[in-house]
Amino acid sequence: MIRSLPKSKGYDTGFLIYVIIFYIFLFAPLIVTSVLAFNNSDFPSLPWNGFSLDWFLSDTDTRVGLIHDSTNLQSIWVSIQTAFFVSIFSLIMGTFGAFLFEQENFKFKQGLYFLALTPLVIPGVILGISLLLSTNSAGTFFDDKFGWDIGILAPSFWLVVVGQFSFISTFVLLVVSARLKKFDNTLEEAAQNLGANRFETIRYIILPHLKPALIGAGAVAFMMSFENFNTTLFLVGSETTLPINLYLQVRDGSTPIINAIAFLLIVVTSTLAVLNLIFTKKETE
Amino acid sequence: MNRHIKLGFFIFFVPVILWLFLLIVLPQIDLLLMSLKFENDAGKMVWSFANYSSFFTQKVYWLTFARTAIYAIIVTFLTFVVTFPMAFYITKVVNPKYKGFLTILILMPFWVSELVRVYGWMILLRESGVINYFLLKLGITHQPIEMLYNDASMIMGLVYTSMLFMLVPILSSLDGMDDSYIEAAHDLGASKFIIFMKIVIPYAAPGIVSGSIVVFMLTLGDYLTPNLMGGKNSLWFTEQIYNQFIESFNWNQGAAFGFLLLLISSLIIWIGLKISKQNLAKALS
Amino acid sequence: MNNVLEIKNLKKAFGDFKAVDGVSFNVEDGKFFSILGPSGCGKTTLLRMIAGFLKPTSGNLLINGKDMLGVSPNERPVNLVFQNLALFPMMDVGENVAFGLKRKNIPKNEIKERVSSMLQRVQLSGYERKKISQLSGGQKQRVAIARSLVLEPAILLLDEPLGALDLKLREQMKIELKKLQNEIGTTFIYITHDQSEALVMSDRVAVMNAGQFEQIDTPVNLYANPKTSFVAGFVGETNKFEAKKEDNTSVSTKDNISFKSIFIDKDITDNCHLFVRPEAIALMPKDDIEGMNYFNLKVKTILFDGSNTKILATINDGSREISVSLPQNREFAHIKEGEIVKAAVHKNDCKCYKIQL
Numbered sequence: 058m059i060r061s062l063p064k065s066k067g068y069d070t071g072f073l074i075y076v077i078i079f080y081i082f083l084f085a086p087l088i089v090t091s092v093l094a095f096n097n098s099d100f101p102s103l104p105w106n107g108f109s110l111d112w113f114l115s116d117t118d119t120r121v122g123l124i125h126d127s128t129n130l131q132s133i134w135v136s137i138q139t140a141f142f143v144s145i146f147s148l149i150m151g152t153f154g155a156f157l158f159e160q161e162n163f164k165f166k167q168g169l170y171f172l173a174l175t176p177l178v179i180p181g182v183i184l185g186i187s188l189l190l191s192t193n194s195a196g197t198f199f200d201d202k203f204g205w206d207i208g209i210l211a212p213s214f215w216l217v218v219v220g221q222f223s224f225i226s227t228f229v230l231l232v233v234s235a236r237l238k239k240f241d242n243t244l245e246e247a248a249q250n251l252g253a254n255r256f257e258t259i260r261y262i263i264l265p266h267l268k269p270a271l272i273g274a275g276a277v278a279f280m281m282s283f284e285n286f287n288t289t290l291f292l293v294g295s296e297t298t299l300p301i302n303l304y305l306q307v308r309d310g311s312t313p314i315i316n317a318i319a320f321l322l323i324v325v326t327s328t329l330a331v332l333n334l335i336f337t338k339k340e341t342e
Numbered sequence: 343m344n345r346h347i348k349l350g351f352f353i354f355f356v357p358v359i360l361w362l363f364l365l366i367v368l369p370q371i372d373l374l375l376m377s378l379k380f381e382n383d384a385g386k387m388v389w390s391f392a393n394y395s396s397f398f399t400q401k402v403y404w405l406t407f408a409r410t411a412i413y414a415i416i417v418t419f420l421t422f423v424v425t426f427p428m429a430f431y432i433t434k435v436v437n438p439k440y441k442g443f444l445t446i447l448i449l450m451p452f453w454v455s456e457l458v459r460v461y462g463w464m465i466l467l468r469e470s471g472v473i474n475y476f477l478l479k480l481g482i483t484h485q486p487i488e489m490l491y492n493d494a495s496m497i498m499g500l501v502y503t504s505m506l507f508m509l510v511p512i513l514s515s516l517d518g519m520d521d522s523y524i525e526a527a528h529d530l531g532a533s534k535f536i537i538f539m540k541i542v543i544p545y546a547a548p549g550i551v552s553g554s555i556v557v558f559m560l561t562l563g564d565y566l567t568p569n570l571m572g573g574k575n576s577l578w579f580t581e582q583i584y585n586q587f588i589e590s591f592n593w594n595q596g597a598a599f600g601f602l603l604l605l606i607s608s609l610i611i612w613i614g615l616k617i618s619k620q621n622l623a624k625a626l627s
Numbered sequence: 628m629n630n631v632l633e634i635k636n637l638k639k640a641f642g643d644f645k646a647v648d649g650v651s652f653n654v655e656d657g658k659f660f661s662i663l664g665p666s667g668c669g670k671t672t673l674l675r676m677i678a679g680f681l682k683p684t685s686g687n688l689l690i691n692g693k694d695m696l697g698v699s700p701n702e703r704p705v706n707l708v709f710q711n712l713a714l715f716p717m718m719d720v721g722e723n724v725a726f727g728l729k730r731k732n733i734p735k736n737e738i739k740e741r742v743s744s745m746l747q748r749v750q751l752s753g754y755e756r757k758k759i760s761q762l763s764g765g766q767k768q769r770v771a772i773a774r775s776l777v778l779e780p781a782i783l784l785l786d787e788p789l790g791a792l793d794l795k796l797r798e799q800m801k802i803e804l805k806k807l808q809n810e811i812g813t814t815f816i817y818i819t820h821d822q823s824e825a826l827v828m829s830d831r832v833a834v835m836n837a838g839q840f841e842q843i844d845t846p847v848n849l850y851a852n853p854k855t856s857f858v859a860g861f862v863g864e865t866n867k868f869e870a871k872k873e874d875n876t877s878v879s880t881k882d883n884i885s886f887k888s889i890f891i892d893k894d895i896t897d898n899c900h901l902f903v904r905p906e907a908i909a910l911m912p913k914d915d916i917e918g919m920n921y922f923n924l925k926v927k928t929i930l931f932d933g934s935n936t937k938i939l940a941t942i943n944d945g946s947r948e949i950s951v952s953l954p955q956n957r958e959f960a961h962i963k964e965g966e967i968v969k970a971a972v973h974k975n976d977c978k979c980y981k982i983q984l
Binding site: 058059060061062068072075076079080082083084085086087089090093100101102103104149150153154156157161163169171172173174175176177178179180181182183184186187188189190191194219222223226255256280283284286287290291299300303304307308311315316319322323326327329330331334 | 464
């Protein structure tokens with residue numbers, strides 16, 4: 058049943074068949090989506106009419122390829138910007154949190170730590186609507202009392218960034234904390250003994266130690282933001298992100314341009330995923 | 343020196359507090375307050391339980407709610423059943439040479455956006471989809487079968503979407519399990535079934551609980567998969583919330599639904615943690 | 628006495644690497660048998676073949692006269708105490724010990740009785756409800772042994788179970804294990820790289836090197852009459868010299884000192900290894916004893932270690948430092964570093980072996 062125990066044929070072949078079926082189940086939707094991006098057809102379905110790059114390149118009345126589709130290109134650009142800001146902000150906040158909970162002691166630390174973890178167990182939809190409600194209340198409040206019109210308090214690009222930031226920070230916090238736990242505190246003491254102050258210690262001793270975790274967490278934060286749907290749905294303004302934009306197209310009937318976008322996403326994300334895995338593996342070895 | 347430490351502490355403490363209170367606590371409180379307000383016949387906002395009472399009096403609301411909770415539990419269980427053998431195979435059965443490769447392979451699809459994966463299933467399963475194409479070609483059926491838009495396809499889609507979050511914690515807990523536990527149990531006369539039930543699963547229990555909590559929460563709060571893969575009459579509770587917010591523009595009713603969803607998800611997670619004698623910090627790390 | 632275990636020409640190869648390369652031996656019922664060797668010598672592989680976790684490439688393995696090839700670990704009348712003990716962390720002590728009995732569908736009352744009497748035997752009465760994490764290292768040890776012994780195996784296999792303990796506890800557990808084995812009478816096969824564990828506890832010890840047995844003997848014989856250069860060097864402390872044969876009764880070392888000696892390997896022609904134990908060297912001996920090698924020692928360092936005090940010295944003006952045990956009676960407590968002391972060693976304590984690769 059494991060490598061060192063006597064083998065039984067039925068068990069082994071049964072297991073192998075299960076594993077093969079599992080991987081087919083896992084990859085079938087992605088492979089089919091990718092393949093159909095290159096089908097010379099107006100619909101994302103079989104039969105196979107031959108290879109074509111129309112859904113990437115063409116610019117005719119019936120087929121508008123991705124590079125000429127300004128709505129989709131625009132939404133990709135919005136998503137990249139969103140993910141960029143969200144990953145920067147959550148890296149900073151998550152790291153602050155990790156330092157706070159791993160290296161400082163204060164009253165109610167346990168309670169605050171519990172609170173810091175909750176964003177990961179609050180459903181994304183709830184995060185979205187509650188933020189929508191409260192920013193709306195705040196917006197109305199400022200408008201009524203002071204006559205201020207604060208743009209960030211209405212559904213908009215920055216509200217999406219804030220909404221995603223609110224739970225992705227927790228994710229970063231967990232990853233960085235795990236790495237910080239492995240930090241040998243005597244190194245910090247040694248640095249201080251040699252005359253470094255707290256900030257120099259962090260800058261020269263602790264941050265280099267955290268580097269692999271920061272890179273890994275940053276990559277995952279970027280992906281989480283880029284792909285987020287549930288929270289974004291309620292906060293999005295006129296600048297739609299890619300997942301929202303794709304959702305609207307899929308819901309209302311689609312053309313293979315979605316396959317083309319999906320294909321590019323699959324290629325880019327799996328390359329990133331493999332790079333990230335290899336990188337983190339190297340660092341931990 | 344003391345002042346430096348104090349200053350360092352506040353540099354970490356203040357942003358974290360602002361993040362948690364402004365973006366997490368305050369919006370949830372606002373959600374609760376909003377849900378307790380009701381527009382009376384005179385068009386004035388008054389404190390009232392009306393939003394909650396309409397939840398209990400209108401069958402469609404609480405039925406959807408119960409259905410969502412029950413299905414989320416079923417999905418969590420199925421996800422465990424499907425992924426556990428894979429985690430066991432990768433960590434304990436397969437030749438260690440292939441372990442890294444299989445791990446990367448199994449994690450890779452989950453980096454691709456949920457929307458792309460759901461879309462892949464849609465073009466596989468729908469009436470004009472790839473599977474129907476082959477079934478007709480092979481003469482297995484003569485009429486295309488609609489395999490999308492029903493509860494089964496929705497559950498399958500949810501399981502597919504959530505597998506990663508079950509796999510990763512189980513993989514890591516089984517990876518930490520020394521083979522000698524299984525060898526010892528076998529040496530002491532235990533059958534495969536007993537080894538799984540008494541040794542392997544109890545050992546992996548912390549991983550299983552963490553995985554289940556995350557899967558349950560994500561499923562409960564998912565909007566995309568139920569919306570795109572479920573049938574017209576298999577409403578998910580998040581869709582009710584969406585309808586109240588975006589379509590009926592009844593934010594107070596929506597807030598009540600949101601708060602109920604938050605309650606049930608917290609409750610079930612709490613029960614899960616109590617049963618398994620774990621705490622949230624441990625389960626998420 | 629009948630043999631509980633018979634092994635004939637057992638081999639195990641991993642690809643080109645021969646982990647166990649033709650081992651044959653018998654173990655008599657009720658004995659404490661140790662397999663002693665450096666790490667990587669193949670002893671764990673051998674043990675795992677006896678337990679059934681590895682399939683031999685060739686050879687025979689009989690337990691109580693029955694062929695064990697193709698019999699899975701759970702059907703062999705042997706139980707293994709794992710190196711890391713493999714106590715199930717999710718069960719308490721009682722459940723761990725009862726685990727194997729439950730698998731045999733033994734009635735609950737009987738299980739309870741047998742578990743508690745077993746725990747009593749390993750001096751852990753009343754520990755049934757304790758968690759594994761609450762036990763000390765030595766207690767875990769005893770639970771692991773109890774868990775196996777309660778199944779009344781023909782042979783108990785132990786895979787370096789004392790390795791993880793600290794020195795003091797290890798010394799204590801050595802004695803406990805030996806007592807326990809004496810009392811219960813089950814055959815123990817114990818593998819270790821620690822010669823003191825093997826010598827103290829065992830009735831017989833097999834010294835293993837590079838997949839083969841060098842010598843199987845009683846601890847006393849192993850120490851007094853090692854059969855090969857490897858055994859002479861591995862078991863007990865010794866001084867090893869590179870030497871050249873001069874004639875049939877003497878060799879000379881690299882420092883050109885001649886020793887009257889005996890040749891254990893008869894086919895030595897030229898280069899060989901000469902072994903002299905530190906305690907075989909007598910200080911200030913009587914003159915003119917037949918068969919003695921006389922020389923002067925120049926004391927370099929005194930290594931004080933209570934009853935085990937030694938000096939490091941060179942012979943005459945040679946470069947090679949040798950270690951010499953001081954008698955416990957403080958007779959030579961006056962010796963200082965830098966002094967020159969007369970010393971001697973009998974030719975029967977100067978043993979020559981051919982060079983082993």
